[in-house]
Amino acid sequence: MTDGQRSPTSDGQIVVSGLTKQYKNVRAVNNLSFTVAPGRVTGFLGPNGAGKTTTLRMLLNLVTPTAGTATISGQRYADLSTPLRQVGAVLEASSAHKGRTGINHLRVICAAAGLPKQRADEALALVGLTPAAKRKFKGYSLGMKQRLGIAAAMLGDPRVLILDEPANGLDPEGIRWMRGFLKNLAHEGRTVLVSSHLLSEMQLLADDVVIIAAGQLVRQGPVDQVLGSMAQSARVRVRTPQAEVLAAALKAQSATIETDEQGVLLVAGVDAPTIGRSALAAGVELHELTTERPDLERVFLELTAGKAGIR
Numbered sequence: 001m002t003d004g005q006r007s008p009t010s011d012g013q014i015v016v017s018g019l020t021k022q023y024k025n026v027r028a029v030n031n032l033s034f035t036v037a038p039g040r041v042t043g044f045l046g047p048n049g050a051g052k053t054t055t056l057r058m059l060l061n062l063v064t065p066t067a068g069t070a071t072i073s074g075q076r077y078a079d080l081s082t083p084l085r086q087v088g089a090v091l092e093a094s095s096a097h098k099g100r101t102g103i104n105h106l107r108v109i110c111a112a113a114g115l116p117k118q119r120a121d122e123a124l125a126l127v128g129l130t131p132a133a134k135r136k137f138k139g140y141s142l143g144m145k146q147r148l149g150i151a152a153a154m155l156g157d158p159r160v161l162i163l164d165e166p167a168n169g170l171d172p173e174g175i176r177w178m179r180g181f182l183k184n185l186a187h188e189g190r191t192v193l194v195s196s197h198l199l200s201e202m203q204l205l206a207d208d209v210v211i212i213a214a215g216q217l218v219r220q221g222p223v224d225q226v227l228g229s230m231a232q233s234a235r236v237r238v239r240t241p242q243a244e245v246l247a248a249a250l251k252a253q254s255a256t257i258e259t260d261e262q263g264v265l266l267v268a269g270v271d272a273p274t275i276g277r278s279a280l281a282a283g284v285e286l287h288e289l290t291t292e293r294p295d296l297e298r299v300f301l302e303l304t305a306g307k308a309g310i311r
């Protein structure tokens, strides 16, 4: 199918519907439904054993679902006419023939997939591995192997990228590179689905999150919205030598106030600008005004509490 023939509504979208995988004694994925939009990075999150890898493998036709469907641009992976040009996947740290150079590894894939040879050079440049093109795979660091895996996934210039724990084993510089790279692919309009249990990383990387635990959907939505759904627990920390005066002014605006130390108010129910204005109006001096946003890590632990047991 060419670009022009793709349905504009389904192009690049991933739709998982009622997906279930029953292994002998384990229901790895249980009636799971979610969608992944193009032009965004979607973080696929869950504790160990939650069913992330099984879901991605079903999406890529590597595991047969017990029930339900998973489609990419409206089609099952098995039915895609040119899968490598439509979907790039990195499921684990790239493996390659140890004695083969990076560039040759990619050229072999190009030849097998009927892709032009120069795509190997382009993909290698895309991931910043050109200087190591002629080095043998066995000498590559883990970070370089991850990049080579991504280069292989990019050979067909796919609209959709699916990556299982791509930051695993990377050093901080490698993680920073990966973040920029994936965000850029999403800005180009591609669909980027990334599984991870590194929540703090997802907070920096993802536009949307799909959170699962014990094979089931826990929450799906824009990162801000998922964090915002916990907004009732967002508080503003205020330090002032006139705590009692300010507390009285804020209570008149239905704020909820706790104190944890002398001269500090923990204020919920009103935002920082409102508190600043109230302080100004009451002639109260402020020494600190900090919004304490709930972070994804805390939200995640709360959402998956009780389901996060190792399976």
Ligand SMILES: Nc1ncnc2c1ncn2[C@@H]1O[C@H](COP(=O)(O)OP(=O)(O)OP(=O)(O)O)[C@@H](O)[C@H]1O
Pocket: 023, 024, 026, 027, 028, 046, 047, 048, 049, 050, 051, 052, 053, 054, 055, 197, 311
């Ligand atoms: N081939 C298999 N046979 C039997 N059970 C399996 C198989 N593959 C996975 N499981 C089980 O299914 C559950 C989900 O595993 P899965 O690897 O999908 O989770 P995950 O979220 O990717 O976890 P992790 O973050 O640890 O990789 C686990 O209990 C796992 O032991």
